[in-house]
Amino acid sequence: xxxxxxxxxxxxxxxxxxxxSYTIVKGNGITHCSGPIKYGWRIPSHNWLGNRHCKxxxxxxxxxxxxxxxxxxxxxxxxxxxFECAKMRPWRMFLNNETNPSGIxxxxxxxxxxxxxxxxxxxxxxxxxxxxxxxxxKVAKRSLKKPKCHGFSxxxxxxxxxxxxxxxxFYLTATMLPVNVYEPMPTQVIYDWSQxxxxxxxxxxxxxxxxxxxxxxxxIVNKDLVQNRSVCSRxxxxxxxxxxxxxxxxxxxxxxxxxxxxxxxxxxVIAVCPLENGRVFWTWFGIETNSYNxxxxxxxxxxAPPHEGTxxxxxxxxxxxxxxxxxxxxxxxxPKQCF
Numbered sequence: 466x467x468x469x470x471x472x473x474x475x476x477x478x479x480x481x482x483x484x485x486s487y488t489i490v491k492g493n494g495i496t497h498c499s500g501p502i503k504y505g506w507r508i509p510s511h512n513w514l515g516n517r518h519c520k521x522x523x524x525x526x527x528x529x530x531x532x533x534x535x536x537x538x539x540x541x542x543x544x545x546x547x548f549e550c551a552k553m554r555p556w557r558m559f560l561n562n563e564t565n566p567s568g569i570x571x572x573x574x575x576x577x578x579x580x581x582x583x584x585x586x587x588x589x590x591x592x593x594x595x596x597x598x599x600x601x602x603k604v605a606k607r608s609l610k611k612p613k614c615h616g617f618s619x620x621x622x623x624x625x626x627x628x629x630x631x632x633x634x635f636y637l638t639a640t641m642l643p644v645n646v647y648e649p650m651p652t653q654v655i656y657d658w659s660q661x662x663x664x665x666x667x668x669x670x671x672x673x674x675x676x677x678x679x680x681x682x683x684x685i686v687n688k689d690l691v692q693n694r695s696v697c698s699r700x701x702x703x704x705x706x707x708x709x710x711x712x713x714x715x716x717x718x719x720x721x722x723x724x725x726x727x728x729x730x731x732x733x734v735i736a737v738c739p740l741e742n743g744r745v746f747w748t749w750f751g752i753e754t755n756s757y758n759x760x761x762x763x764x765x766x767x768x769a770p771p772h773e774g775t776x777x778x779x780x781x782x783x784x785x786x787x788x789x790x791x792x793x794x795x796x797x798x799x800p801k802q803c804f
Contacts, residue, residue: 468480468483468594478490480498480590480593480597481571485501498597504570506568507569509569520535521533522534522648525547527556528729528781529729530726531549532556533553537567543642543643544559545642546559555580559778561778577765580726581615581617581724581726582726617727621721621722622734628716630707631707631709631759632656632787633658634658635656635785635788636654636656636792637761637782640783641781642781643778650667650668650669651667651668652667653666654666658704658706661703662796664796664797672687677797678703678704681701682700684697713746714738715737715748717735718735719735720734721735729751730752730760730762731753733749733752735748745767746765746766747763747764748761759787760782763781764782
């Protein structure tokens, strides 16, 4: 069968067979299968990336997992897909078009999908197909099974009384994945709240962008490496406060413990921060056992508009050094051309 079953929780499953979808839902102790309905979904083929004319951008160590990063153009947006090198299977997807033009059943309606585990047991798919076939004959009985994600817990937030603040000073590296530029951007960030300053440097194949966030202003220097010229622009905002997760009313939504497929840290907090127009920030940060040390894992913005020119749609963090060791006052000197 050309079928795909998505188990959202122990009360809801979505079954897609070819281009027809069925909803299996449990309510008042009774399980029902309704459908079929055509949503315009298409089950991905084995050569799904090739059929979408995606482009490979090479290897990247993401959260301690060696991956290969692919970029797929999605109309005016860009999708990013990580494949685990060791087993060449999808590891994470970052999608940024709420209309799901790729037609991936259910998953295409989410911004980020992290694949926690894999197996080859297709018995649940067969059970769902048989159940929906029997439902039409009014003889079906089925108990829905709760999806398993090792280490993930909603209840883990009960012990998170307050979300962590950034250190006053730090240096980090990351890979920034924009929605309006067709290549990943290796990035360095130097932060010193005692100086109310931040210097972010983003690299791509033809240019370097340096953003100096000083007090209440930001100076962005874009240097064209091909033509060897640079331009400075000025904006009226400064660096984020180290307590931004508290001031932005971020909320813990879940925790991950001891699952290296999702995060390299013994404990990882998943938090959401509200934005305007239904958009949100999601941020993951790791906590060492018996420690209050904070280590960022990923950061993303849902439905980032391409016209905003954002380069911070998705941040995949690598090295993180809290403290003054790699922070110097000379990092925050704004070039003369900006004045």
